[in-house]
Amino acid sequence: MTPPDLLWLSLTDLSWVVPLPVLVPLSAAGLALALWRHPKAQQIISVVALTVVLLASLTLLVAADQGPVVLDVGNWAAPVGIDLVADRLSTLMLTVSAAVTLCVLIYSLAQGLADGNRGTPVAIFHPTYLVLSAGVANAFLSGDLFNLYVGFEMLLAASYVLLTLGGTGERIRAGTIYVVVSLVSSIIFLLAIGLIYAATGTVNLAQLAIRLPEIDPGVQLVLQLLLLLAFAIKAAIFPLSAWLPDSYPTAPAPVTAVFAGLLTKVGVYAIIRTQTLLFPDGRADTLLMVAALLTMVVGILGAVAQNDIKRLVSFTLVSHIGYMIFGIALSSEQGLGASIFYVAHHITVQTALFLVVGLVERRGGSTSLDQLGGLARLAPLLAVLFFVPAMNLAGIPPLSGFLGKAGLLQAGVADGGPLALTLVGAGVVTSLLTLYAIVKAWNKAFWQVAPVEPAPMRLPRAMVGSAASLVLLGVSITVVAGPMYDYTQRAAATLRDPNQYIVSVLPDRARGAGVSSDLAEDTPDAELPDEPVEEEDE
Amino acid sequence: MIDTSPSLALVLAIVVLITVGVYLLLERSLTRVLLGFIAMSNGINLLFLVAGGAAGGAPITGQTAPEDMSDPLPQFMILTAIVLTMGISAFLLAMAYRSWQLNRHDEVQDDLEDRRVARRAAADLAAFEDSDTEVTTTLDEDAASAHDEMGGDRS
Structure with a gap:
C-alpha cells in the first residue's frame, strides 16, 4: 500500500482510534512511573496523554454518530477475541470524562506547584491518575463483559491508591471502608460473569444479547439482578450508597472531584449498557424506580442535615444519581435520552463543584459551615464560581440541570404510571431541597460574618483558572443543549434497538470482522438450553 | 456436544469457599476481611472452571482434536482474576499494616456519622446523669479509638 492509500484508509476507517483512550494513558502511566525522579517530565507526559485522549474521544464522538465504530483487538474475530465498541453513548461519556480528567489534572498540577509538592507522594499520583483514566475509558469502550470487569478493576485499584494518598x-479510615465495599461489588460482578x-x-456483549433471551427467564432474572447489584454499589444507589459520603470527602480536592464526576457515572453507564442491551424487556424497572425514588429523597435529606460543605456536596451527588436511574427505569427512548443528557451534565457540574469547594477550603481554611464565612467579600470570583454550578445542580432555568430535569420529568409524565408520577413529584421536591441545601451552604460560607477571619492570601491563578474552565464547560452544555439533547436522543434510540449494536459487532450475527482461524466455531458452547432453540426473529 | 455436568467435588469446594468468604468479610478486622476476600475469589475462580465444562486436552490446534479440547476461555479469565486478586491483596495488607501502625488495630472503623450519633447519645446520657463532660476529641479520633476488643487488652 502506498502512503496516500494508508492515509485515506486511516481517515475512512477510524477503528484505529478506538483503543487510543485506553492505550495512551496506560503507556504514559508506565513512562511516568519510570520517570518518577523528574516531576516536570511526569507533568508533561500526563498533560500530553490526556490531551491525546480528549482529541481521540472527540474524533470518535463525531464518527460514532454515523454508526458504532468497532475494533476487534488483535484482529481476533469478535465473539472469541475482545472487541472495543464506540457507539454514541460510550463516545459521549468518553468525551465528557476526558475533558473533565484533563481539567482536574491541571487543577492538581497548580495545587502541587502552589504547595511546593510538600507531603504528598506525587511521584505515584501521575501514574495512578493515568491508570484511572485508562480504566474509565476501557469500561466505556468495552464490548465484552469480562473486559468491562477489567476496566472496573483498573479504575478501582487506581482509586484505592488515590483515596489513601499519603x-x-x-x-x-475512609479508604478501608471504600476498599471493602468496592471489593464486595467486584466479587458480585465476577460471580455474575x-x-x-x-x-x-x-x-x-453482542453475543450475549442474542443468547440471553434464549435461556430460562428465571435464570435471566437472577443474572440481571446480580449485575444490577454489582453496578448499584458502584453507582451509589440507595440503599447501597452509604459508603460514598463518608469516603469521598477525605481525599485531596482534585481526587474527590474526579471520583465524584466519573466513578459513580461508570456504574450508571454499566447499568444503562446491560439493561438496554442484555435485558431489554425491563423486568427490573419497578425495582429501579423505587430505588431511584429512595436515592433521590434519602440522599438529599442527608445533604440538608450536613454541616460540612464537602459532605453536603457528596450527599447531593448520591441524590442526583437517582435522577439518572429514574430515566433508565422509564424504559422509554425519551427517558433514556434525558438520562444520558443528565449524566453528561452531572459529570461536569459535580466535578466543578468539588473543585470550587477545594478552593473554598483553601481560602477559608475549613470545610465546616460554622467556621466559614464572609467569602463573598474576600473572594468575589470564588463566590461566582460556586454559585453557577450550584444553581446548575439545583436545576435553575435556563441552565443545563434544568433542561435535563425537565426532560426527565416530561418522560415521567409521558409514562403516566402511578409510580412514574410519584417519581416526577419526588424529582421536583428533590430539586427544591437541593436548592435549599446549596443556598444554605452559600449563605453560610459566603454571606455570614466570618467567625474567624481567614488569613489574607491569593489563590493560585491556575487552580482558579482550571476550576473556572470546568464551570464554563458546564455552562457551555447549556449553550449547546439543543444539538446535544438531539445526540442523546439518537443515542437512546440506538440503545433501545439492540440489533444495531449486535450487527455492528457481529455482522452476520455470528462472527466479527477479525481474521482468526475458523476453529473458533468449535468453541464448546458450555451449556445450551435443553429445549430446542428457536431462531430469534429479527 | 461435550459433557457439561459439573463435578460434585468442585461444587462442594465452591460452596465451602464462598461460605467461609462471606463469613470472614463480615468481620471487622481487615486481615480477616482480606482472608475472606481471597477465599471468595478462589471460590469464584472454581465457578469459572465449572462453567467451562469438563476437562479435556490442552486447547492447542494440532495436538488435540477440537472435540477433546477443554474450554480455554474460563482459564484465561481465572488467570486474570488471580492476578487482580493478588494485586488487591497486597494493597489490603499494606493498608492493614498502616492502620496498625497508626491505631494499633486493623479494624474497619466506624464512619463519622456513626460516631456523631454515638456522641449525641453519650451527650444525652451525660445530661441525664447531670455530669457534663467536655468533648475534646475529633470525630476522626473517636472512630480510630472505637473498636471491638478481640484477643486481649488492646484499648
Whole structure:
C-alpha cells in the first residue's frame, strides 16, 4: 500500500482510534512511573496523554454518530477475541470524562506547584491518575463483559491508591471502608460473569444479547439482578450508597472531584449498557424506580442535615444519581435520552463543584459551615464560581440541570404510571431541597460574618483558572443543549434497538470482522438450553 | 456436544469457599476481611472452571482434536482474576499494616456519622446523669479509638 492509500484508509476507517483512550494513558502511566525522579517530565507526559485522549474521544464522538465504530483487538474475530465498541453513548461519556480528567489534572498540577509538592507522594499520583483514566475509558469502550470487569478493576485499584494518598489516619479510615465495599461489588460482578458464562458460554456483549433471551427467564432474572447489584454499589444507589459520603470527602480536592464526576457515572453507564442491551424487556424497572425514588429523597435529606460543605456536596451527588436511574427505569427512548443528557451534565457540574469547594477550603481554611464565612467579600470570583454550578445542580432555568430535569420529568409524565408520577413529584421536591441545601451552604460560607477571619492570601491563578474552565464547560452544555439533547436522543434510540449494536459487532450475527482461524466455531458452547432453540426473529 | 455436568467435588469446594468468604468479610478486622476476600475469589475462580465444562486436552490446534479440547476461555479469565486478586491483596495488607501502625488495630472503623450519633447519645446520657463532660476529641479520633476488643487488652 502506498502512503496516500494508508492515509485515506486511516481517515475512512477510524477503528484505529478506538483503543487510543485506553492505550495512551496506560503507556504514559508506565513512562511516568519510570520517570518518577523528574516531576516536570511526569507533568508533561500526563498533560500530553490526556490531551491525546480528549482529541481521540472527540474524533470518535463525531464518527460514532454515523454508526458504532468497532475494533476487534488483535484482529481476533469478535465473539472469541475482545472487541472495543464506540457507539454514541460510550463516545459521549468518553468525551465528557476526558475533558473533565484533563481539567482536574491541571487543577492538581497548580495545587502541587502552589504547595511546593510538600507531603504528598506525587511521584505515584501521575501514574495512578493515568491508570484511572485508562480504566474509565476501557469500561466505556468495552464490548465484552469480562473486559468491562477489567476496566472496573483498573479504575478501582487506581482509586484505592488515590483515596489513601499519603496514608494519613483519616484517609486510611475512609479508604478501608471504600476498599471493602468496592471489593464486595467486584466479587458480585465476577460471580455474575461466571454464572453468565455458565449459562450462555460467552461474555461478548453482542453475543450475549442474542443468547440471553434464549435461556430460562428465571435464570435471566437472577443474572440481571446480580449485575444490577454489582453496578448499584458502584453507582451509589440507595440503599447501597452509604459508603460514598463518608469516603469521598477525605481525599485531596482534585481526587474527590474526579471520583465524584466519573466513578459513580461508570456504574450508571454499566447499568444503562446491560439493561438496554442484555435485558431489554425491563423486568427490573419497578425495582429501579423505587430505588431511584429512595436515592433521590434519602440522599438529599442527608445533604440538608450536613454541616460540612464537602459532605453536603457528596450527599447531593448520591441524590442526583437517582435522577439518572429514574430515566433508565422509564424504559422509554425519551427517558433514556434525558438520562444520558443528565449524566453528561452531572459529570461536569459535580466535578466543578468539588473543585470550587477545594478552593473554598483553601481560602477559608475549613470545610465546616460554622467556621466559614464572609467569602463573598474576600473572594468575589470564588463566590461566582460556586454559585453557577450550584444553581446548575439545583436545576435553575435556563441552565443545563434544568433542561435535563425537565426532560426527565416530561418522560415521567409521558409514562403516566402511578409510580412514574410519584417519581416526577419526588424529582421536583428533590430539586427544591437541593436548592435549599446549596443556598444554605452559600449563605453560610459566603454571606455570614466570618467567625474567624481567614488569613489574607491569593489563590493560585491556575487552580482558579482550571476550576473556572470546568464551570464554563458546564455552562457551555447549556449553550449547546439543543444539538446535544438531539445526540442523546439518537443515542437512546440506538440503545433501545439492540440489533444495531449486535450487527455492528457481529455482522452476520455470528462472527466479527477479525481474521482468526475458523476453529473458533468449535468453541464448546458450555451449556445450551435443553429445549430446542428457536431462531430469534429479527 | 461435550459433557457439561459439573463435578460434585468442585461444587462442594465452591460452596465451602464462598461460605467461609462471606463469613470472614463480615468481620471487622481487615486481615480477616482480606482472608475472606481471597477465599471468595478462589471460590469464584472454581465457578469459572465449572462453567467451562469438563476437562479435556490442552486447547492447542494440532495436538488435540477440537472435540477433546477443554474450554480455554474460563482459564484465561481465572488467570486474570488471580492476578487482580493478588494485586488487591497486597494493597489490603499494606493498608492493614498502616492502620496498625497508626491505631494499633486493623479494624474497619466506624464512619463519622456513626460516631456523631454515638456522641449525641453519650451527650444525652451525660445530661441525664447531670455530669457534663467536655468533648475534646475529633470525630476522626473517636472512630480510630472505637473498636471491638478481640484477643486481649488492646484499648
